Amino acid sequence: MSKVLMLFASSEGQTQKIIERMRSILNHNGHEVDTIHLEGSTTDIRLKQYDAFMLGSSVRYGHHHRDFCRFVEQNAGALNSKPCYFFSVNLTARKANRIEPHQNPYLTKYLRNSSLQPVDVEVFAGAFKLSRYNFFQKQLLSLIFRISDGSSAPSEDREFTDWCRVERFAERLAQQLAGGQFSGSKARDSNKAKP
Structure with a gap:
């Protein structure tokens, strides 16, 4: 199966908890998964050895993590060259009118200003x-x-956090990797990520 790298930034542990749930689903589906918590300067990650990427960051005081954003911008070419998924974790997503990716202001703002072009995006409510x-x-x-x-x-x-939603997102990735189902269209160009 595929080799997947999960890169994340988590202040209080909820994003890491979400990554761990996703990792167990991908492992269960036969994929090999490595995880890296992006903290400080991270420059020695060999991205070319992976078939796909899952990226996740929590939002704190209105912004995704600085280390996460810096890493993504420095490595956007490599991340965009393969199937790349992204999710945002924020308390705003606890509200019914902010739970869909295209409704969530933190996610849509990040995608507008980032070089990242994921094939699929999701937003999850965090923890207080x-x-x-x-x-x-x-x-x-x-x-x-x-x-x-x-x-x-x-x-x-x-x-x-809606754990069923987390599991569905991980299952989508697992199934698309197993079936090679990548249309090449980026989430930025789809209705999913538009504000």
Whole structure:
């Protein structure tokens, strides 16, 4: 089967948890998978040895991770030369009108400004990990919740991730790799990623 590299950036562990679930599905479908958490300067990754890429990054304070974005821009040619999938993890995706890729402002903005041209994209709601936040972060996130939808921030840790959605995305990749079903059209050119 195929050799897949999963590259991700995760601040609080939810994106890594999503990557691990996807990895188990790809392994179960017979694909060989390597994972790399993009932190700091990552320059010694041999991208040519892989058949496909799965990229994921969480959003923090309105932006995808700096190290992740830097790596993608430095390696966009190699990443775009093979089937490349991308997903964004953010709390905005917990809302019904922001869960589809073309509705999610963080995902659409990233794709507009990035050199990455994935064949498929997805967005997943993240987790609210109150126990890991300091006083300032708790106040800021409470304000964000009030401004974004008028709700109060959860009073305890809460996971919003739709695991069935995560599994369907991984299954799509597994099936497309097994069947060689790549049309060559990029998500940026499809309705999936347009704002």
